[in-house]
Amino acid sequence: MTKELRALLQKLDNAKQEVRSLLAEDKTQEAKDKMDEVRSLQAKVDLQRELEETEARGLGVKELKDDGTVEERDMQELEKEYTGIVLRGIRRRPISEEMRSVIREYEKRAVMNEGNTNPVIPDGDVGILVPQDIQTQINTLMREWNDLSQYVTVENVSALSGTRVLETDANMTPFADVDEYGEIQETDNPKFTSISYKVKSRAGYLPLTNELLADTDANLIGYVTNWIARKAAHTRNVHILALLQTLTPKELADLKAINKVLNVDLDPAISRSAILLTNQDGYDWLDNQVDGMGRPILSDDITQPGRKLFKGRPIAVVSNRNLPSANDKAPLFIGNLKQFMVLFNRRFFELASTREGGDAWRRNTTEMRTIMRDDYVQWDAAAAVYGQLDITPTP
Structure with a gap:
């Protein structure tokens, strides 16, 4: 400038x-x-x-x-300056024209390949992108909050809607035998399917007390980052589990039934890359199963201490509160979830704040709103099985 x-x-x-x-x-x-x-x-x-x-x-x-x-x-210098402006906006302090120029410059770089337009920022307001360094912290924290999106295919998109053409797992014929100087015949073509997505906005607001706003920048960033991470991870988990539960459930009475899913119901390529996703009840049942020699069926994952494997497949656990059991049946999803579904993600979180709207005026607080945008689409239904594990207590 x-x-x-x-x-x-x-x-x-x-x-x-x-x-x-x-x-x-x-x-x-x-x-x-x-x-x-x-x-x-x-x-x-x-x-x-x-x-x-x-x-x-x-x-x-x-x-x-x-x-x-x-x-x-220098992008780091620009990001540091931009972060300060974002915190100033959250605190509802005036934003000068020079600060707006920093916002425009930062967001132009941040969304250069996203096809977004830069919003107009009125004085004392902030309706802008969360800084990249904070975005990184949020994504790291989401993993700690057991974000299930790590197990599915995530595709970052710039458009609000669109289609993707993906190859389907169809039967194919072998190459035909050809005699010397013989004519090569046309073979079958790959089969493709088109899936559509339409990104939806998902938002929530957080009342911020005057005491918190008066605290240090580091504490404010930490509080806001943690809140966004928890809400975002929970939001994704709810939609991922809801899509998995659209599958037709299959009764799983014992370990043999689970083995049959892995050996027969799933394609061998899918089975080799499968995971087992269950709740605390299902995990407790699996963790207490032993073989004929009294040895635990589950083995330790040496690459991730604390995680268990079933026949070499990792086990992911969701709390009973978010994935409850019913009628002595615990949900157990088995398969390659990256092949089962695609999460279309509009990459950025967006912040806005007010102390005039909502309940902020009556409570003398500032309300901070966060928006995330994504969609969850089934790709290959045959890549996962929805099992209901019988956890009826033995007499």
């Missing part, structure tokens, strides 16, 4: 503050007259910014130094 643009942005911000002061004093006509200056300055800012961006693109760089030379702006 050049000196000229910085000076214009400062003048524009000062002029806007004067308009607000005049309106507060009920000097409507003076405020109208001052708005003419605001519009003129805004036009100059837009032209100056366009000029600098045009010059920068022509030179193949991102930014112009104050002395007129050019340089590639």
Whole structure:
């Protein structure tokens, strides 16, 4: 950003503050007259910014130094500045025109390949992307909260809707025998299926107390990040489990029934890469099974201490609260979930805050809203089996 643009942005911000002061004093006509200056300055800012961006693109760089030379702006420095603005917005503090320029620059880089448009940020509001460093923390925490999306195929998308063509697991014929100098015949073609997605917005809000907002940036980031991670992981788990439960359930009376699913019901390629997903009741039943020599059926996963394997397949466990048993039947999903479903993910989380809307005004708090966007689509129904494990207590 050049000196000229910085000076214009400062003048524009000062002029806007004067308009607000005049309106507060009920000097409507003076405020109208001052708005003419605001519009003129805004036009100059837009032209100056366009000029600098045009010059920068022509030179193949991102930014112009104050002395007129050019340089590639350091993304880490930009992200640090952007994070500070986001926290300022959450605290409902005014955002100047210069800060908006930082927001526009950061989001242009962050969503360059996403096809998004940059939102307009009014003073004291924040309806912008969560910074990338915080996004990374959120994704890390989601794994700790047992985010089941790690077991399914996740595809990041830029469009709100679309289709994908995927190859199906169809029967194929072998290559035909060909005699010397014989004519090669046409063979069968791969079979494809088209699946559609339509990204949906999923959102929630969190009341933030004045005490928390007055705390350090690190504590505020930690609190908000943890909350988003828990809510996002739980949201994904609910939709993943709901799609799995659309399969027709199959009674599993004992270990032999589970073995048959792996040996017969699933294709050998699917079976080799399968996982077992169950709740606490199902895991407890499996963990207490022994062979004829009294040895546990489950083995330890040496690559991940604490995780168990069933015939070399990892076991994922969901709490009974989120995946309950019913009528002495524990759910047990067996298969390759990456082949069973695709999670179409619009990559970014988005934040906004208010202290006037909702219950914030009555409670003297600030409400922070988070939006995530995704869709969950079945790909290959034959890649998983929905089993109901008989956990009836033995007398």
